[in-house]
Amino acid sequence: MTTVRVVRVVAALITDPQGRLLLVxxxxxxxxxxxxxxxxxxxxxxxxxVRELSEELGLTVAESSLALLGPYVTDAANEPGHRLEAEVFRLQLSAGVAAALEPHAEIEELRWATPAQAAELGDRLAPLARLLL
Incomplete structure (x- = not known):
């Protein structure tokens, strides 16, 4: 019997006024x-x-601005053989705040994508992101 390793995270489904998704x-x-x-x-x-968004994107948000979408379970994106258990929150940003975001800490790249553009990433889109589409 094999033990499934679990990675527990919190994640934000961030959108802008045009309905684009933020991917990192x-x-x-x-x-x-x-x-x-x-x-x-x-x-x-x-x-x-709130802490992760500040560290990764330089984004300051209030806890009350995060709307719970729920728990999600998928394969982990970067840990082969691990299951991801994520508590996901929705956050909509204004155009000005969205345009000012820059990658910080371990984030190398961020991009705004329509759901169709995100789907075009194929296997470069993490399993949780694919599920949230």
């Missing part, structure tokens, strides 16, 4: 995904996501 790619990887990351032991899911 971490340094040293090839897959695009939602911004977010692993909560620390003492953090709530919302608190962890």
């Amino acid at each position: 790619r971490k340094r040293g990887t090839r897959r695009f995904m939602q911004a977010g990351g692993k909560p620390e032991a003492d953090e709530t899911a919302r608190g962890a996501l």
